[in-house]
Amino acid sequence: MINQFRTLNPFNLLLLVLVAVLLRLGVIYNLPQSVNVSLVEPYTGTLFHLPADFFSPFSAVFYALILTLFQSLLLNRIVNNYNLLPKPTFLPALMFITMSALLPSFLVLSQVLLANFFMLWLIEKFLSIYRKDKAISVIFDMGMIVGAGTLVYFPFLAMLPLLWFVLIIFRPFNWREWVAGILGFLTVCLLLTMINYLNDSWAIFIQNAFPFAKVLQPASAIDIKDYWVFLPVLFILFFTLLTISQKLNRSNVHLRKSYLTLLFMFFFALISVYIKNPYHTNHFLLTVAPVSVFMAHYFISAQKRWFYESLYLILVACILYFQFF
Numbered sequence: 001m002i003n004q005f006r007t008l009n010p011f012n013l014l015l016l017v018l019v020a021v022l023l024r025l026g027v028i029y030n031l032p033q034s035v036n037v038s039l040v041e042p043y044t045g046t047l048f049h050l051p052a053d054f055f056s057p058f059s060a061v062f063y064a065l066i067l068t069l070f071q072s073l074l075l076n077r078i079v080n081n082y083n084l085l086p087k088p089t090f091l092p093a094l095m096f097i098t099m100s101a102l103l104p105s106f107l108v109l110s111q112v113l114l115a116n117f118f119m120l121w122l123i124e125k126f127l128s129i130y131r132k133d134k135a136i137s138v139i140f141d142m143g144m145i146v147g148a149g150t151l152v153y154f155p156f157l158a159m160l161p162l163l164w165f166v167l168i169i170f171r172p173f174n175w176r177e178w179v180a181g182i183l184g185f186l187t188v189c190l191l192l193t194m195i196n197y198l199n200d201s202w203a204i205f206i207q208n209a210f211p212f213a214k215v216l217q218p219a220s221a222i223d224i225k226d227y228w229v230f231l232p233v234l235f236i237l238f239f240t241l242l243t244i245s246q247k248l249n250r251s252n253v254h255l256r257k258s259y260l261t262l263l264f265m266f267f268f269a270l271i272s273v274y275i276k277n278p279y280h281t282n283h284f285l286l287t288v289a290p291v292s293v294f295m296a297h298y299f300i301s302a303q304k305r306w307f308y309e310s311l312y313l314i315l316v317a318c319i320l321y322f323q324f325f
Contacts, residue, residue: 001094002299002312008080008088016093020069023101023316024061026323027108031057037109044151044192060109067113072096074120075289082127084258084293085300095292095299098312101319102229105282111153112285118149119269119289122159126261130170130254136180139163143184151192155283158272160185165264169257229322232315237291239311240298247301259297262290 001019005012037055055063076093079085085092100106106113125142129135142163149156163181171177248256269286273279302308 002091002309003305005090005094006300008090012090012093016072016090016097017069019094020065020072020097020101023098023319024065024107024323026320027061027104028058029324031061033057035060035108038111039109039114040111040152041150041154043196055109061107064107064109064113067109067117068097068100071116071120071289072100074117075123075292078120078124078127079293079296082258084127084255085297087300089296089300091296091299092292095295096288098315098319099233099288099292099295100285102233103281103284104323105280106285106288108282110282110285112280112282115149115153115156116285116289118145118152118156119159119265119286121145122162123262123265123289126166126170126265127258129166130257135171136174136176139167139177139180140184143181143186144188145184146181147185147188151188155272155275156286158268158275159265162264162268166261169260169264229318232311232318233291236295236298236311236315239302240294243298243301244294247297259294262293266290 004015035055035057037060072093075096076090079092080088122142122145125138125145129138132138143160146156146159146163149159160181164178167173167177167181244259248259266287269290270284272286273283299308299312
């Protein structure tokens, strides 16, 4: 399977769809009686609102599948366009499809799934600023992307300080660029407040405007059995770390900075789970894009076919096992 996706073959599109459906068989077989799908935050819901039972369980899984496939192809295009891997490949798309099936909560339409579009958009913008002489307009756009992402999923706010980390990595200091991201974010906030004011929904907006977590999620609220499926992922990431540490030393500066940016993006997405209560496992969908790039780097660099193919099959087997049982 991995060897097939190492090449940029149009036939892999069909295989990608088949793998995506296979990795969702357990959820399709055990569909819940009902789902409560929310696509935006409450303060945005004053402008855009759907009934909680608008989506049936099957439609929520089906639309999530379509969006995930589309996102995987977007990530694959970004990785290949910016040469983040040694050669053009379909591995980023395969890894994205696989990682987005790790937990059953990943497979249902949600705010986090929609926020992943903004995550991919940010990745593309991050990688583009290295080659620009003047990046103020791009940084402003990134601030607006973060602002738009928070309208869908509030913990996406954690990507705002990430803009400054990216500027430190890619650019010499320019105070205008550091301010541009904040201005872009505030522009979205200003437009939202104006629309709510003109729409006569100001009171509802103020009531829901700052959904920060009051306390951190207690450890007792997390069931460790929900995360056994991450064991093969951690095993693969260990080999990924070894591979990247060896390969990147001989790579160009832009490539090293790009992987460092993806690493920071992963950590910011991970810790942003505590920005808002209650805690939901589907939050970790925000980490899927950078992790998929890291894993793709390992699988395209690995030499022993029997070993890397076995690793991937074990991961798929664990995903299906935890879906059915």
